[in-house]
Amino acid sequence: MKNHSRLLKILRKTETGEIMEDKVFDKLVTATVKELVKKYDIKYNKEDAINMDDDLADRIFEAALELNTRVGMYCISTHRRMEFTREEILDALKWAPDHVVYGAGLDQCTVRSREPESTIPVINVGSPYGTPINEEYYSKIMESYAQEPEIDTIYGGTFNEVYGVKPKTHSPWEILMTWREIELTYTAIQRANRPGLAIGTGANSVSEVGSLTTTSFGGFRQTDWHQTCFISELKTDYANLMRMTHEVKSGLIIHDFYNPIYGGLAGGSEGLALIATAGVMMLPVVYLSTTHSMAPAHPFFNSNTAPEIVWSISAAQQALTRNTHILTTVMTSPSGGPLTECLLYECAAIATMASVSGASRIDGVRSAVGVEVNHCTGLESKFNAECANAALGMSRKQANEIIKQCEERYVEFLGKQPIGKPFQEVYDLTLMEPIKEWQDMYLKVKDEVRKMGMPF
Amino acid sequence: MDKLFDNLMSFVQEGEIEASITEAKRAVEEDGIDAVEYLQSVLAPVMNNLGDQFSRMEIFLPDLMVAAEAADGIRDELMQYIEVASDAQKGKVVIGTISGDNHDIGKKMVATLLGVNGYEILDLGTDVDPMAFVNAVKRDKVDVVAMSSLLSTSMPFVSETIQYLVAMGLRDQVKVVVGGGPVNPEWAEEIGADGYGHDAKQAVDLLDRLLA
Ligand code: B12
Numbered sequence: 001m002k003n004h005s006r007l008l009k010i011l012r013k014t015e016t017g018e019i020m021e022d023k024v025f026d027k028l029v030t031a032t033v034k035e036l037v038k039k040y041d042i043k044y045n046k047e048d049a050i051n052m053d054d055d056l057a058d059r060i061f062e063a064a065l066e067l068n069t070r071v072g073m074y075c076i077s078t079h080r081r082m083e084f085t086r087e088e089i090l091d092a093l094k095w096a097p098d099h100v101v102y103g104a105g106l107d108q109c110t111v112r113s114r115e116p117e118s119t120i121p122v123i124n125v126g127s128p129y130g131t132p133i134n135e136e137y138y139s140k141i142m143e144s145y146a147q148e149p150e151i152d153t154i155y156g157g158t159f160n161e162v163y164g165v166k167p168k169t170h171s172p173w174e175i176l177m178t179w180r181e182i183e184l185t186y187t188a189i190q191r192a193n194r195p196g197l198a199i200g201t202g203a204n205s206v207s208e209v210g211s212l213t214t215t216s217f218g219g220f221r222q223t224d225w226h227q228t229c230f231i232s233e234l235k236t237d238y239a240n241l242m243r244m245t246h247e248v249k250s251g252l253i254i255h256d257f258y259n260p261i262y263g264g265l266a267g268g269s270e271g272l273a274l275i276a277t278a279g280v281m282m283l284p285v286v287y288l289s290t291t292h293s294m295a296p297a298h299p300f301f302n303s304n305t306a307p308e309i310v311w312s313i314s315a316a317q318q319a320l321t322r323n324t325h326i327l328t329t330v331m332t333s334p335s336g337g338p339l340t341e342c343l344l345y346e347c348a349a350i351a352t353m354a355s356v357s358g359a360s361r362i363d364g365v366r367s368a369v370g371v372e373v374n375h376c377t378g379l380e381s382k383f384n385a386e387c388a389n390a391a392l393g394m395s396r397k398q399a400n401e402i403i404k405q406c407e408e409r410y411v412e413f414l415g416k417q418p419i420g421k422p423f424q425e426v427y428d429l430t431l432m433e434p435i436k437e438w439q440d441m442y443l444k445v446k447d448e449v450r451k452m453g454m455p456f
Numbered sequence: 457m458d459k460l461f462d463n464l465m466s467f468v469q470e471g472e473i474e475a476s477i478t479e480a481k482r483a484v485e486e487d488g489i490d491a492v493e494y495l496q497s498v499l500a501p502v503m504n505n506l507g508d509q510f511s512r513m514e515i516f517l518p519d520l521m522v523a524a525e526a527a528d529g530i531r532d533e534l535m536q537y538i539e540v541a542s543d544a545q546k547g548k549v550v551i552g553t554i555s556g557d558n559h560d561i562g563k564k565m566v567a568t569l570l571g572v573n574g575y576e577i578l579d580l581g582t583d584v585d586p587m588a589f590v591n592a593v594k595r596d597k598v599d600v601v602a603m604s605s606l607l608s609t610s611m612p613f614v615s616e617t618i619q620y621l622v623a624m625g626l627r628d629q630v631k632v633v634v635g636g637g638p639v640n641p642e643w644a645e646e647i648g649a650d651g652y653g654h655d656a657k658q659a660v661d662l663l664d665r666l667l668a
C-alpha cells in the first residue's frame with residue numbers, strides 16, 4: 001500500500017515536534033473544539049435520533065480538518081506535539097485503502113468503502129470486544145460468534161484468569177495469554193467449520209508485547225487484522241506506534257480505533273461529533289491503517305447508546321463517509337447484557353445508525369459495557385448484524401424513526417447496569433445454542449423491531 | 457452571601473479565571489468578608505453546585521477544569537489573609553492510573569472534582585508504578601492514595617501497591633481508595649482497600665467520610 005511509504009515521516013514527527021506538557025495540549029484541544037463548534041455552526045437537534053443534514057456533515061468534516069491542522073496529535077512518550085498540514089492529511093486520505101480483503105478461502109470477505117444510505121454490503125464483526133472471560137469458556141464463547149452465518153470476522157475477549165493466574169499487562173503473562181488467545185480462537189473457528197475466518201488479533205495484548213510476539217512466527221496470520229489505537233483525546237504513544245511499526249513492516253492489515261468521551265475534553269454532543277471525526281480522520285494518517293473504528297463512551301454509563309452519543313456518531317460517520325473513501329467502522333457498546341431486551345434494542349439502534357451513516361464495518365457487541373465476566377454471547381452479535389444488513393439502502397429518515405422507537409425502549413435502563421446473565425447460563429454448551437428463554441426474547445424483539453419498519 | 461455566590465458563579469461559568477480571583481479578593485477587601493468564611497460559604501457551595509451539574513451532565517469536563525483552576529487561584533490568593541493554617545485544604549491525595557493502564561479520563565474527572573472540593577491533588581498521571589505511590593506516601597506525606605484501574609490486567613498492580621505499603625510498614629499512615637470500570641466494592645475489600653467509588657461524586661463523598 002502506497003501510504004506505508006510515509007512511516008518514517010510519521011515517526012520523525014514524534015521526535016521533532018514542539019515539546020509540550022500534556023495539560024497544555026488538552027487545553028488547546030478544548031479551546032479549539034469550542035471555537036470550531038461555533039465557527040462551523042455545529043448543532044445537535046434533540047428531536048432527531050441521527051443526523052440527516054448533509055450540509056452539517058460536510059461542515060463537521062471541514063471543522064475536523066481545521067482542528068487537525070491547528071491542534072495535531074500528542075505523543076505521550078516524547079511529550080511532543082505532532083503537527084500536520086491540510087495537504088498532508090488530504091494526501092494521506094487519498095492514498096488510504098478503499099477496500100480490504102479479510103480471511104482466506106471460503107471465509108474470505110471484502111470490506112468496502114460506503115457512503116450514507118449505501119446499498120453496498122457491510123462487514124459484520126462478532127465479538128465480546130475485550131470483555132473479561134474465564135479460560136474455561138473462552139473457546140465456546142468465540143465459537144458462539146463464529147458459528148453465526150451473519151458474522152464475517154471475529155475478535156476476542158480478555159482472559160479474566162489464565163493458567164490459574166490473574167494476568168498482568170506488560171509482563172510474561174501477557175505474552176502467555178495472547179498465545180492462549182490464538183489457541184482457543186483457532187479451536188473455535190475449527191469447531192464452527194470456518195477455518196479461514198479472519199480474526200482481529202491481540203485482544204489480550206494491552207501493551208505492545210502480546211501483539212508483537214503473536215504476530216511473529218507461528219502466531220496470527222496475514223489474513224487476520226491487527227489492532228492499535230489512539231488515546232483520547234488525540235494522543236498516541238510508543239506502545240501503539242511500536243505495534244503499528246511492526247505491523248507495517250510485517251505487511252499486516254491494521255485496524256485501529258478512537259474512543260472519545262462524551263462530556264470530556266470536547267464537551268457535549270457537538271464537540272463529540274467534531275472530535276470523533278477529527279480523530280478517525282487522523283487514524284489512517286498516523287497509523288497507515290486500513291479500517292478505523294469509533295466508539296465514544298458515556299462518562300457514567302460507559303456505553304455508547306445514549307441518544308446524545310448516537311447522534312454524534314451518526315454525524316461523525318456521515319462527515320467521514322461523505323467526504324472520504326476511508327473504511328470506517330462503528331462498535332455497538334451497549335449497557336445491556338445477555339438475556340435483556342435492553343441489549344437487543346441498543347444493538348438495533350447502533351447497527352441501524354451505523355449502516356445508514358455509511359460505515360463499512362459494524363463491530364458488535366461489547367455487551368454490558370465489556371466489564372462483566374462472561375456477559376457476552378453470539379446471539380446479540382447475530383442480531384446486530386441482522387439489523388445492519390436489513391438497513392442497507394434505507395433512508396436516514398426511515399432509520400431515524402426506527403432508532404427513536406428503539407431508544408424509547410432502552411433509555412430508562414442506561415446507568416442501571418442491566419447486565420443480564422453470563423454466557424454459561426444463557427447458552428446450552430453442548431448444543432451450542434441459546435437457551436429457549438434467550439432465543440424467545442430475541443425473536444420477540446426482532447418482531448417488535450420489524451413492526452417499527454425494519455425490513456428483516 | 458447569595459450575591460457573592462451569584463457573582464463568583466457567573467465568572468466561573470464564563471470561564472473567567474482571573475476575574476473570579478479578583479472577585480474573591482474584592483469581596484474580602486471591599487466587603488470585608490472573612491477569607492475563611494469566603495472559602496467555606498461562597499467558594500465551596502459554588503464548587504458543589506458545579507459538581508452536581510457535572511454529575512447530571514449539564515456541564516462537561518472542560519467547565520469543571522476551569523472551575524478547578526479558579527478554585528486553586530482563589531485559595532492561593534486568599535491564603536495571604538488567613539493567619540494560621542486553616543482547614544481550607546481537606547487533605548492531600550496522590551492519584552494515578554495504575555501500571556500498564558493508560559485510561560485517564562475517569563481519573564482526571566475524579567482528580568478535578570476532588571480539587572474542586574478542597575483536596576490538594578498530586579496527580580501522577582497514567583501507567584503509574586506501584587512504587588511511585590509508595591514513594592508519595594513516604595516523601596509527600598499524603599493522606600490518601602487513590603488508584604484508578606480500567607483493565608482486569610492492571611488490577612493486580614493495585615493489589616500489589618497495597619501489599620508493598622503493608623510490607624513497608626506504611627499502610628496505617630494512609631487511606632487507600634480505588635475505582636475504575638471493572639473494579640467493584642467486593643474486590644476493593646478483598647485486596648484491603650479502605651473504599652471504592654463508583655464515580656467522581658462518590659469519590660468525594662468517600663474521602664469526606666474517610667478523613668472526617
Ligand atoms: C475510552 C476507553 C479507552 C480509551 C482511553 C482514553 C483515555 N485517555 O483514557 C482508549 C481508546 C485509549 C482505550 C484503550 C484501551 N482499552 Co479501553 N476503554 C475505554 C472505555 C470505552 C471507556 C473508559 C472511560 O474513559 N470511561 C469514562 C470514564 C469517565 O469512566 P471511568 O474511567 O470508569 O471513571 C469513572 C469511575 O470509574 C470512577 N473512577 C475512576 N477511577 C477512579 C479512581 C478512584 C480512586 C475512584 C474512587 C473512582 C474512580 O469515577 C470516574 C468518573 O465518574 C472502556 C469501557 C468501559 N466499560 O469502561 C474501555 C475498556 C476499559 N478498555 C478496554 C481495553 C481492553 C482497552 C485496550 C487494551 C484495547 C486494546 N486492545 O488495545 C486499550 C488499553 C490501553 C492501555 N494500555 O491502557 C476494556 C478493558 C477490559 C478488561 N479486560 O478489563 C474496556 C472495559 C472495554 C472493552 N471491553 O474492551 N480505551
